[in-house]
Amino acid sequence: MKGAIAVEEMIIVGRSVLIESRSATNAFAVFFEDEGDTAYFYALDTEREDPILDALHIYNVANVTDANSPSRVQIAWSNDGLKSALIINGSVHAVFDFYSKRGYCRTGFPPPIGNWSQEGHEWSDNALKLFS
Numbered sequence: 001m002k003g004a005i006a007v008e009e010m011i012i013v014g015r016s017v018l019i020e021s022r023s024a025t026n027a028f029a030v031f032f033e034d035e036g037d038t039a040y041f042y043a044l045d046t047e048r049e050d051p052i053l054d055a056l057h058i059y060n061v062a063n064v065t066d067a068n069s070p071s072r073v074q075i076a077w078s079n080d081g082l083k084s085a086l087i088i089n090g091s092v093h094a095v096f097d098f099y100s101k102r103g104y105c106r107t108g109f110p111p112p113i114g115n116w117s118q119e120g121h122e123w124s125d126n127a128l129k130l131f132s
Contacts, residue, residue, distance in 0.1 A: 025081030056105035
């Protein structure tokens, strides 16, 4: 995957954590949040009054079989700063494409709200090609 890991942190699933990362080239940002029951990955435009553009469901804590083991969470950005990926234990779980206003995640949830991800949040391996 072309781009760079911007943030890396070890977490325990189900323990509250917020991991943020900003694009190096524009006002876009993302954050991963595990609030104890569920985890989401958010896309933001930091220049907007209401900055959240889209949200992707990553997991329900109750469904994670190895929740007590430490997990490595990484956030990567493409070289152009318009795509971001959430990587957990070496596997890409979600991608935001700020240029196309599209989010992809393994759970395909939630349904689109607003003008982002009108095609839905379903996973596509084409999301990985955004970084090649």
